[in-house]
Amino acid sequence: MNAIEVRDLHISYKTVKAQAIKKTFFSLKKSSTEKYEAVKGVSFDVKKGEIIGLIGKNGSGKSTLLRSIAGIFSPDSGSIETKGGNVSLLSIGVGFQNELTGKDNIFLSGLLMGFSKEQIEEKYDEIVRFSELGNFINAPVKTYSSGMHSKLAFSITAVLEAEIMLIDEVLSVGDRKFKKKSYAKMQELIFHEDRTVMIVSHSSETIKKLCTRVIWLNDGVIMADGETAETLKKYHEYMDNQEAIMAKSDKDYWYHKVKVKNNQILLYPTYARYCDDLRYLCRYMLEHCPEWEIIWVMRRKNQKIDIVSDRLRLVLEKTPEYYRAIYSSKIIVDDGVNITREDIKKQTGQKIYKILKGSLGIKDIRKHAVAVRKGVRSAKLVDYCISNSTFETEVYRGSFWKNSEILECGHPRNDILFAEEQVKQRIRDKVRKFYEIPEENLIVLYAPTYREKSMLEEQVKNPDFDKLREMFSKRFGRNVSIFLRAHRKDKRRWVGAGKTEGIINVGAYPEITELMLACDVGITDYSSWIYDFLFLGKPGFIYAPDMEIYQKKRGFYYPLRETPFSVAKDMEDMEKSIIEFNEDDYKKKTEEFLDKKGCIEAGTACKSLVEIFRNEMK
């Protein structure tokens, strides 16, 4: 049986505004009747005993709908039928006559709700008891506090049990004790099987807890009507989307609103990890440039960035502060193609610096999916590309950033690799202590590259770590600990890590640079960190079982054998490489390699960059 039937309901507010007489007399035109349609053709049935949640953003017509079901508004067209007895609307601030006593108001409200005087008399004591008003019930309502006011209102509706209850955003009133009591009473009322309930609430929690069905209204139209969880999900998706659209208009707003501040610099990292360039640059600036305002963009809330300073301002992506920061920073440093994410327009005078993570790396950036998608777009925005070698300069030139100016000043992340022995030792000790590695142990860092989805079809396998340990142990005469660091999405890599003795998962460690300093030997397949590792002169190996396939799909700038590393395709090769490793030979090859690539890295990147920024700010 249907308790409420709504058919093609239209409700509009004709703004026949309340007018001053002056206007009516002196304006020749007929009063302008703007029409605002709050509910546009809504139809639904509510079965007896159903508990319906009405959701939707502010101004979507929820309260109007509820009020018209209660009979307060008349429909402009369409019909509402409520079957069964009395309908009550419970909403914030129930209407009382202030001069009258609480008692009189109880009777009047009850009579208006359709109860007879006798019925009210019967329940009167219960209402007074529930409201906790005591003797105040005989005082005029105007002497009540707002808490007493709402307690009384709630008690009337709760005790005089209407068959159809319409609840508008009030599930808790009064002090904590009363709140608890009223909520319990509410639940008791709502879950009564004969009672039909419609609840308007912005709290998804409440809706989830109470409702069996949800109707989602948007701009006066039903967007979805159905099972609670499903409808709520649709609603939230839609609202998130709307938020993004709002953010977009925010963006335009701030673009025009703010001016570029000369001493403001914004660092835009790709991830919370793997952003050593920005991290070292940031630390350097915090220390050496006290007059600069430094802003760090966070991609997620509560992101850990491992820089402790109250001078560093953190802004969350896509928030108003973020857009304000983006458009008011003189300098933006980007270690990816992040600036293209929001389709940002550049303010006049703004300069954008780009840092490539690959540097001397072997992988062809032109085949990197994200770079391909956003490279050209980012190239239009980027003013300067930071390079550490003629090779990297060529990479920039040969890919997307053909027209940007290139600054061969080295990479901030590598400065630490050129630091004094003392500084490096401190970091080594820190990492060893962190992972509880004994001083005498040899650390082997194995950090393979991340394979995008298209690359994952091939089974990628870790090397046999036990064998690896054995080999290194034999070669260097020390106990071996293996650091395994892989991308967090690359789950297959983790099998065994942390469980097998001597294999330590270092995926959560923020800075690969520090791990590089701490380890004694490095192994990768195609990852570019190993080329930064060269600056340390420590033995590095390449273990690349899927070399041919990877090369075909991803493309290399130069053949793997041109690197100073010995390349192994399987564990047998690996054993050979390790046993045959010759330090002098390796050093010579490294020098030749760096020379050939025109590398100028000398541990002064931060200093040079800051100098460049300082000139820019003038």
Add this chain to the structure above:
Amino acid sequence: MKKFFNDLKHYKSYILYATKANLKAEVASSYLNWLWWILDPLLFMLVYSFVALVVFGKGEPFFPLYVFIGLNTWNFFSKTVNKSVRMIRSYKGIISKVYIPKYVLILITIMENLFKMTVAYSLILIMIPIYRVPISWYLFNIIPLFITLIVFTFGCSCLMLHAGVYLSDLSNIIKVVLKLAFYMSGIFFNIKRNVPKPYSTYLLRINPMAFLINGFRDSLLYSHMIEYGILFIIFVIGCIISVIGIRTIINHENNYVKVI
């Protein structure tokens, strides 16, 4: 109209309870309580008698009663109409939370003021023997007069209630209009004698309130027959504006909340 009579039945107990509660509240908030219902017209009777007798030196037979009848009848009409103009706004709290036929609010006000008028008129019945007013069968003419007064007041109030919603400063204008009508209804002077002809006849014929007040006086004090023809016309006019008023309210009442 069918709805009107259904509502009348349906909201009968509400109207009665609300009337009672309102009267009680009014009493509760003053020191002399219900005495004011008697004191108020009595004191004003003294004021206007002073003005007429001492200042202007013009009187009528049984002058205090003459003024008393005029004042009470007038007060019933003017207070009801005046309150109706602001009715929707003053009941906003309730109206926006629950459906209530809006003429029910007028009926409550009429009931309240009717009660007060009845108290005052019963006072007249006590004063009549004191002043040695001759009593006649014409006394019973006050029954049709009362009915006409109520219907006419109700009609005017319905129209004012509706207009008051859309014209926010109507209440100021109505105050002035009512004051003018107050003087044109001859509350404390005799229109026939103090207003030059032919205006006095126009006033008495065109101004229903002047006619009704005069009718009450003729019936109670002067043992005069009232002109039933004119009374009937006023009654019909009252019915017509009541019907128009009720219709207008029914058609628009659910939009009132959207405006205020």
